[in-house]
Amino acid sequence: MNKAIAIRMLNLTKSFGDNIAVDNLNLEIEKGELFGLVGPDGAGKTTIMRLLTAVMGPTSGKAWVAGHSIAQEGERIKEKIGYMSQRFGLYEDLTVMENIFFYADLYEVPQSERPQRIERLLGFSNLTPFKDRLAGKLSGGMKQKLGLACALIHTPEVLFLDEPTNGVDPVSRRDFWRILYDLLKEEVTIFVSTAYLDEAERCGRIGLIHKGRILIEDSPAIVKNSLGYPxxxxxxxxxxxxxxxxxxxxxxxxxxxxxxxxxxxxxxxxxxxxxxxxxxxxxxxxxxxxxxxxxxxxxxxxxxxxx
Amino acid sequence: MFERIKQMIIKEFIQVFRDRRMIAIVFLTPIMQLLAFGYAVTTDVNNISTAIYDLDKSYESRELVRRLKSSGYFDIRYVAQSPDEIRELLDRGKIATALQIDRGFSSDLKNRRQTEVQILVDGTDSNTATVAMDYANRVIIKYTKDMERQRVEPVRIDLRTRAWYNPDLRSKNYNVPGVIAIVIMLTCLLLTSMAVVREREIGTMEQLMVTPLKPIELMLGKTIPFAIIGFFDVFLVTMVGIFWFDIPIKGPIQLMPLATAIYLFSVLGIGLFISTISRTQQQAMMATFLFYIPAVLLSGFMFPIENMPEIIQYGTYINPLRYFLIIIRGIFLKGNGLDILWPQMGSLFVLGVVVIAISALRFRKRIS
Missing domain, CATH: 3.30.70.100 (Alpha-Beta Plaits)
Incomplete structure (x- = not known):
């Protein structure tokens, strides 16, 4: 397997009874890419996320994330990926720092590396002044950034973001994307799903998905010129x-x-x-x-x- | 692995102690419940409201009434003038018992003839009715004996009863240990089932599933904190039972931690199981009570298991409360040790292992 490939899907299929949620997906995402999965609700975006994060097994087909098979090496994948969903998956009754420490513990981040990592994450997310605030008392945009900070505490190779900016105000959304661009400089692969088409334009490469199938997949510029008609x-x-x-x-x-x-x-x-x-x-x-x-x-x- | 479990436990404690309502639920409600139930859950029958309908109006009849009164069980509130009045009082629930002494009572006694008095009891509450009749009977028998003693002295068998284990027949002694058992069950069931479901509800479960946290670690991280809290609660309410309600401890109290541990094993297992069948905290709470109420009613807490239909009796074998009640009452009241209680301890342990195993399997399946 090519080392430069971060995510690879081969005939990846997932069905729930008669309902095919993900239909024979073939896709390769290179290391350091910002790939956007774009489609309406119910298109199968979240199911793809769950398959790739090894939370759910595929019905057929295969996939590799960070060089590990999703079927056989789920535990290894979980160590190398970060994940953040549209729902703020953090503890609202814990403070910002307690949330970060908790995830640092789950990922077994060495104590020696923690101070500088945490300082950096708090810095880029502008959360430093809110260290001791309860997560539940943060604004929507700040919660999202805290979620991202927690998902990045173990410096993952691949970052999965499932509709991360859903319900976040436009200014915070812009901030959020600025952070993602900073991450790209560090060779993190980002796999993001979104229903916002304006956000799709910010991705390096996008895949339009509908009813579990990728309709078209390329850079936003090429996708936009793919019509072939004025x-x-x-x-x-x-x-x-x-x-x-x-x-x-x-x-x-x-x-x-x-x-x-x-x-x-x-x-x-x-x-x-x-x-x-x-x-x-x-x-x-x-x-x-x-x-x-x-x-x-x-x-x-x-x-x-x-x- | 242990590091992650430890962190889960620490997180759980931070969450519990940050929420004042949770502190109240965890530490105050068991004590309040014990205090309330300790006084309220009693089968002692005192102050039975009574009416007297005395047609004889003799020294003997007054003596009988006086004895009834001085027994301490009867509170004579009405002196009725007619049978209708008695009926009326019973109908309205003003009295639970009525004593009717017919004309000729004293002359019959004097002439050593068979005589009758009538006791009417409100049978709606069969337990109180039985007890009231029993008390009244005893008073009358005693009275008859005393009257006879004044005359001839027939040789008779003198029956003396003595209640073992609880010589004063204080129902508190019997009920308070039971209340400890049921209060702990409710607290632990609710805490465990709701804590897991809450993670699912607020979406953190989804987040945890993509971390390297293993299902077994999650499960232990979600039960150990409540086992610790459960332990502390047992200690707390036991202290209240001993020092407030003066419940005697006849047996080896050092057996309590082991018994509690085995008991909590099953209870937490059931809590975990409820969490796997519930989507929301409300559902978890509903499911908890759906389990809890029959578990209490069919445990021997209030109603002896021997009196239940056979098929229900078999059902009680899967009720952890059944075993723990025998254990805790055995330790407190009978002074039983492991030599006597081992079958209960063993059964409870096996039950706990089975429940935990089933829940763990379901739990694993459910989260993946």
Whole structure:
């Protein structure tokens, strides 16, 4: 096995009865990568996390994390990974330091290394002033950072983050991602799942997942250009009526509604003239129309529709 | 491994002692319960409210009433004037017992004729009714004997009863050790089952599962703290029992720690089992009480097991409380040692091992 591969999945499948949660997944994630698993709730993100963290066994297929098989060497994997979930998995009735010490003990972090590690973790998470505060009394963003600090106490090789910023305010989210970028400099592999498509753009590589299958997987830039067709954004007054009107235009592959605007995928750029004409005929006023690079959301929707 | 278990235990103690309500639950409620139950859970029958309907109105009838009164068990509250009044008093629950002395009572006695008095008892509470009848009987028999003694002196067998182990027949002596056993059971069951479920509820269980913490370490880390607390509670309530309620200790008190340890083994095992079938703390609490109430009722705590239907009697063999009650009462009241109590201790130990094993298996399966 190549040493530079941090996570490798081979036909990884997990089903619960008739329900296939993870469907024949093949994926390799290199050491030091920030990989984002992007998809809606129920797509199978958490199940993949559980399989890779050796909490749950696969129905079939194999996977290796940090060079260890998830099926046979779960205990070894647990020593080398950090994990943080959307639910704040720390003790609210313990202080910040007590939480950190508790996880340091569970991971058997040597006493000699603790002071400097803890100081560093508290430093980057800006938790130093709150050392003795009860975890339950921290704000959502700070809780999340404390969770991350605890997940990093044993300097894991691979960090799994299951929707880590769910329900966290935008400023804290930005802080959180800044910390993740700092970690990347230290060659930590980060495997993050998210339902936020704007967060997906921050990843080095993403995989769009739907119903247990990876639809497309590459860097966010390449994923966004994977459509192969031009896309226009049209701002209109009556977007619902406009949606119906544009749908009927010849050469329009798909249309999606985003509030007051439509995103339409066209066979070729000149189709946009037909769109303008049709909207004019229907008496719908266009505020603006321009060609855009599709967002990850567009790609996701077009991929889901394409199936 | 031991380091991690130790840290789990320390964490658990920090959590318990940080929460004032938990401190109260752990240390105050067992004592309060013992104090309350110690006084309230009594089968002694005192101050039976009584009405007298005396139609004879003679020296003899008054003497009988006086004896009834001075026995200390009867509280004569009403002197009725008619049978209807008696009925009325019983109906309204104003009295539990009525004594009716018919006209001719004294003349019958004087003429050495067979005579009758009637005792009416409110049988709703069968226990009190039986005891009241028994007391009244004793008073009347004694009275009859004394009356006879004044005349001829027939040779008769003189029956003398003596109660062993609890000569004063204080029900407290019998009940307080039992209360110790049930109070500890409830505290430990609740603490164990809720502590595990709480981890699941707040999401820390999910976090623990991705650490190198092994299921067995988690299990021990979650039971040992409550075993220690359970031990301390037994000590605490035993002290209250001895020094407040004056419960005699006839037997080797040094056997208590061993008996407690074996008992807690099963109780914590059951607590752990409840945690594997409960998703939320409310469910854990419900399940605890669903187990606890039958366990107490079918343990011999209040109702003798020998009086239960055979099939239920077999069921009580899987009730740890059954064994511990015999052990604790044996030690306190009968002065039994290991030589007599070993079958109970052994059975309780085997039961504990089985319960712990089943719970551990379920626990492992449940968390992975």
């Amino acid at each position: 896309m226009i954004e049209v701002w209109v007054e009556d977007s619902r009526a406009a949606l119906e009107a544009v749908r009927g235009v010849d050469g329009v592959r798909s249309v999606n509604l985003y509030g007051d605007r439509l995103h339409a995928t066209l066979e070729s750029p000149d189709i946009s003239r037909r769109v303008v004409e049709r909207l004019g005929d229907s008496g719908i006023k266009i505020s603006s129309l321009r060609e855009i690079t599709p967002s990850i959301e567009d790609i996701f929707l077009s991929q889901v529709e394409g199936r």
